[in-house]
Amino acid sequence: MYMALLEARHATKLYSTEGEPVTALQDVSLNVEAGEFIALVGRSGCGKSTLLNLCGAMDFPTSGEIAIDGQITSGLNDAELTRMRREKVGFIFQSFQLMNTLSAIENVELPLMLARAPNARAAAAERLRWVEMEEYAGRLPHQLSGGQQQRVAIARALVHSPRVLLADEPTGNLDTATGDLVLHLLRKSAHEFGVAILMATHSGESTTVTDRVVKMRDGRVDC
Ligand SMILES: Nc1ncnc2c1ncn2[C@@H]1O[C@H](COP(=O)(O)OP(=O)(O)O)[C@@H](O)[C@H]1O
Ligand SMILES: [Mg+2]
Numbered sequence: 001m002y003m004a005l006l007e008a009r010h011a012t013k014l015y016s017t018e019g020e021p022v023t024a025l026q027d028v029s030l031n032v033e034a035g036e037f038i039a040l041v042g043r044s045g046c047g048k049s050t051l052l053n054l055c056g057a058m059d060f061p062t063s064g065e066i067a068i069d070g071q072i073t074s075g076l077n078d079a080e081l082t083r084m085r086r087e088k089v090g091f092i093f094q095s096f097q098l099m100n101t102l103s104a105i106e107n108v109e110l111p112l113m114l115a116r117a118p119n120a121r122a123a124a125a126e127r128l129r130w131v132e133m134e135e136y137a138g139r140l141p142h143q144l145s146g147g148q149q150q151r152v153a154i155a156r157a158l159v160h161s162p163r164v165l166l167a168d169e170p171t172g173n174l175d176t177a178t179g180d181l182v183l184h185l186l187r188k189s190a191h192e193f194g195v196a197i198l199m200a201t202h203s204g205e206s207t208t209v210t211d212r213v214v215k216m217r218d219g220r221v222d223c
Contacts, residue, residue, distance in 0.1 A: 004031035005163050005196035006055055010064035013050050013219075024050040026219040027064070032164070032196040037187050037209070040200045042216035048200035051216070052166045055198055056089045057081055069163045086115045090157030090165045090195075092186075094172035096149040098141040098156075104128065105137040108155045115160065127155035131185060147178035154185055158193065165189065167199040183209040 013025040025047045032038055040048050053059040054066050057073040066073045069088055076084060098107045105124050112120035128134045131151040141149050150170060157165055167186060171179030187209050190197050199210070215222040 004033050004067075005069055006030075006032040006198060007067040008051065008055065008061075008064070009067070011051070011054060011061040011066060012063045013047075013054065013059075014062045023219050025054070025061070028219070028221050029064075030198075030214060030221060032198050034163070034194045034196055035190050037190040037197045037211050038199065039210040039213045040198060040216060041213055042202065044202055046216045047219040048202075048216060049168055050219075052091075052168050052198060052200055055164065056091055056166045057084055086111065087160065088163045090160070090162040092150070092153050092157050092165065092167040092170045094169040096141070096146070096153045096173075098149055098153060100141050103138050103140055104133060104144065104152045107141070107152055108159050111156060111160050117160065123159055124155070127159045128152070130158075131155045145178075146174050147181060150174065150178075150182050151185065154182070154189070158189055158195070161193065162195060165195045165197045167197065169200055169202065171201070180209075 008028050008030045011025055011028045012023070015022045015024055028051060040051065042048055054061055055068070057066070057068060060074045068084060071084060099110065102110065105128055108127055109120045109124035112123060125134065125137065128137055131154055133148060133151050133155065136144060136148060144152065171182050174182060186197055186199065189195050
């Protein structure tokens, strides 16, 4: 039985590049509950992004299992996977990854348009308001500061009310004050919407804002 919204069970990931196998993850077990905000801390190359990709069903473990809201990712077909990613998972990146030809509100609306959800514009406007960016709705990404772009990216990641939010070094391109604001928004989304958040970071900055810190080293989780 999977009770947590996100669960890694003995997840191992091997990459083979030019015949040389790399063990990116080794027997990682981890639970994230609804409303929990976890920081995944460790040096560059320790496997944080690999774990987030597995937890977002963007990739699959070589052995072990990942369950998102009770569904084991490696057991799903393509249509089920697409649906799971669209409905259950949100992603935030260090480099924001907004579409640069779309306005702020169009960026937030995009996941709903792709899912053919009704009332996309109204839902996007509401999420932009939630991140206090409604007055910038018509701006293009290059007309926004880094912190403002990340707030738009958070609105986009939350617009479809995902169960799980994966954040890969979301404050890495921001100054400390702006980064703190982003961390507090993530915390608020966990507590207000009950989203399970797993956030990779290579610094210790976030440890006072998160509910729990999980340390990674050489593909393993230190418990
Ligand atoms: N697609 C890939 N192919 C081969 N090796 C990879 C790939 N992605 C990551 N790795 C390797 O896996 C290890 C973990 O990488 P990563 O998960 O990106 O770490 P982190 O996000 O903590 O910096 C590193 O040794 C990296 O070089
Ligand atoms: Mg990484």
